[in-house]
Amino acid sequence: MKNYKVIIIAILLILSLSIYLYSNYEKTLNIGFASTLSGNWSQIGIDTRNGFLLRLKEFNENNEIPGLKINPIFFDDKNDKEHASSLGKTFVEENIDIVIGFTLSQMKDSVEKIMSENDILFISPTMSTYELTGKKDNFIRVVSDSMLQGDAILAFIKDDNYSNTIIIYDINNSGYSIPLTGYILEKSDKYNISILKSIGIDTTNYNSQDLISSINESNPKSLIFIANAIDVAKLSQILKLNDIQAAFYSSTWGMTSDLIEIGGKTIEGTLMPGFFDYSNKSDKYISFSESFEKEFGHKPITHNIYGYEALDVLITALKYSKSTNKNDIKEAILDISHFQGLQSNFIIDEYGDAKRPYGKFTIKNGKYIRIDNNEK
Numbered sequence: 001m002k003n004y005k006v007i008i009i010a011i012l013l014i015l016s017l018s019i020y021l022y023s024n025y026e027k028t029l030n031i032g033f034a035s036t037l038s039g040n041w042s043q044i045g046i047d048t049r050n051g052f053l054l055r056l057k058e059f060n061e062n063n064e065i066p067g068l069k070i071n072p073i074f075f076d077d078k079n080d081k082e083h084a085s086s087l088g089k090t091f092v093e094e095n096i097d098i099v100i101g102f103t104l105s106q107m108k109d110s111v112e113k114i115m116s117e118n119d120i121l122f123i124s125p126t127m128s129t130y131e132l133t134g135k136k137d138n139f140i141r142v143v144s145d146s147m148l149q150g151d152a153i154l155a156f157i158k159d160d161n162y163s164n165t166i167i168i169y170d171i172n173n174s175g176y177s178i179p180l181t182g183y184i185l186e187k188s189d190k191y192n193i194s195i196l197k198s199i200g201i202d203t204t205n206y207n208s209q210d211l212i213s214s215i216n217e218s219n220p221k222s223l224i225f226i227a228n229a230i231d232v233a234k235l236s237q238i239l240k241l242n243d244i245q246a247a248f249y250s251s252t253w254g255m256t257s258d259l260i261e262i263g264g265k266t267i268e269g270t271l272m273p274g275f276f277d278y279s280n281k282s283d284k285y286i287s288f289s290e291s292f293e294k295e296f297g298h299k300p301i302t303h304n305i306y307g308y309e310a311l312d313v314l315i316t317a318l319k320y321s322k323s324t325n326k327n328d329i330k331e332a333i334l335d336i337s338h339f340q341g342l343q344s345n346f347i348i349d350e351y352g353d354a355k356r357p358y359g360k361f362t363i364k365n366g367k368y369i370r371i372d373n374n375e376k
Contacts, residue, residue, distance in 0.1 A: 028071045029324045031314070032091055034084070034101030037076040040204070041173075041228050043258050044303050045103050048125045049074070050296055051307030052100060054288075057295070059315055068318070077102060081110050088114035097121060097326045100310050103303075105129035105146070105176030111139060121326040123314055123333075125306035128252075129175040130183070133353050138326075140333055140352035142309050144275075146176055149251050150183040152273035152358040153224060154191040160271075162222035162247055166215060167198040168235065169226035173253070177226045180251060184224065196220050203231040212242045222247040229256040232270075233263030240266045247271070255302050260366055268365075273358040276305050276343055277370040285342045301368070309341055313348070 033052055035045030052072075060069050073094055077084035084107050091099060097119060102111060103126045111132070114120055121138045128146040132139055157165060167184060169177040181198050188195045196218040201211065215223070223239070223246045225232045232254040239246075250259070250272040259267055278299065280286075288308065292300040300308075313333060318324065321332035330352075339346055347355040359370050 026067055026069055027324070028069050029098075029318075030071050030073060030094065030096055032075055032094070032096040032099035032101065033072050034075040034077055034087060034099050035103040036079040037074070039079050041079050041104060041230075043229065043256050044126060044253075045076075047256060047301060047303035048103050048307035048310075051292070051300065051304035051309075052125070052311050053307075054292055054295055054304075055308045055311040055315070058291075059311075064315065065318060068324070070315075072100075075101070077104075077107060077110070079104065081107060084110035085113045088118045088120065091120055092118055098123070098314065098329065100125065100307075100314070102127060104173060106173040108132055108175040112137075115139065119326070121330055123310050125310035126303060130179045131175055134351050136351060138330065140313070140330070140348060142313055142339075142346065142348070142354050143306060144354050144356045144358075146180045146251070147183045148358060149273050150180055150187060152360070153249050153251070154184060154187060154193055156249060156271050156273070156360055157193055157222055157224075158191045160222070160247065163192065164194050164196055164218070164220050165222040165224055165249075166196050166218060166220040166246075167224045167226065168211070169198065169200050170203045170228065170231060171200045172202060172204065173228070176253065180226055203227055208238050212239070212244070215239070215244060215246075220246050222249060225250045225254060227251075227254060229254045229259035230262055233259050233261075233267055236263050236266040236270070252302070255361070255368065257298075257301050260363060260368075263363075267363055269362060271360065271362050274302060274361040274368070274370070275356050275358065276302050277359060278368055279370065280343045282343060284340075288342050305342055309339075313339055 035048055036042050037045045056070060056072060075087050098121045100123050105127050108129050108131050111122055115138050124141040126143050127141055128143045130145045130147045133145045167181050169181045185195055199214055225235060232250050236248060248270040250270055252274055255272055255274055289300055292304060317329045317332035320336055321328040333348055334350060337347055361368050361370050
């Protein structure tokens with residue numbers, strides 16, 4: 001009888017120890033982060049990654065989900081669509097089925113190819129191409145589609161009374177630039193704005209004098225740049241040096257630190273739509289801003305915020321679903337729908353597309369400043 005009791009006690013002890021060890025077992029969730037991290041246009045990818053890294057550090061250090069650590073594996077798409085498409089096989093080999101990425105709209109075809117061949121869930125911080133809008137797939141994003149930028153830019157030009165304009169767009173990121181250019185052309189009459197012409201250029205190889213001649217032929221009151229920040233900065237310098245007097249407008253693609261650092265005084269007064277106010281005084285944003293500056297040595301900009309919020313959406317879904325299964329996470333994101341951002345709330349609809357209102361921004365004294373519609 002005593003032996004029987006000893007056996008029972010031993011079994012209970014073993015069970016208790018097993019439960020204790022299981023409850024304290026650390027599970028690791030491997031996720032991918034895929035972006036352009038080298039070469040041309042890499043600044044967006046690097047900025048996005050840094051925001052992602054800050055949110056990752058908070059999650060792991062604060063043990064936000066006891067027993068779960070997120071382990072990121074980084075992938076450089078090298079700004080090459082074929083290479084990006086090939087990463088699908090690598091994701092599978094690394095047992096990754098959740099990817100934060102990609103960041104450039106030109107990777108649209110790569111995302112669709114990977115999703116057609118592999119069961120991967122993408123949460124993109126910055127891919128705003130309209131060509132992925134309204135689709136029931138495994139693509140979720142925290143940025144609004146680019147068509148809303150078109151309306152914002154046209155409204156700004158109308159408010160500023162510049163009725164004649166030219167669009168200069170980069171043909172390399174065609175998944176973003178061509179649909180946005182087409183949308184602006186289509187909607188311009190609604191705003192009583194005359195688009196004199198649209199000029200597609202290969203920003204890696206174009207004749208600046210031909211561009212200047214084409215602009216001077218039409219004598220526009222304003223110019224719309226649909227290009228990355230480095231090229232908008234260089235174009236602004238070339239045009240100002242050649243005495244082009246038109247007002248400058250940019251898509252949000254150009255809204256990075258490179259625009260200010262490279263463009264200098266030539267991009268002062270440039271107007272663009274954006275989501276984030278860097279003078280925002282909310283407690284949540286101030287805390288983020290201070291942590292980011294401490295970690296990276298400079299104040300955050302737009303793509304830092306997108307990277308942070310993309311991972312935050314995943315973390316919110318992990319907590320809500322109490323699961324690391326990608327299907328449960330996707331379902332949780334669509335079910336939650338309303339997310340609390342660093343400055344304001346945003347919606348992710350049933351197609352995984354984010355809805356955010358745009359603000360009007362300019363560059364003043366080397367800083368991005370949010371302004372009212374009646375200011376310049």
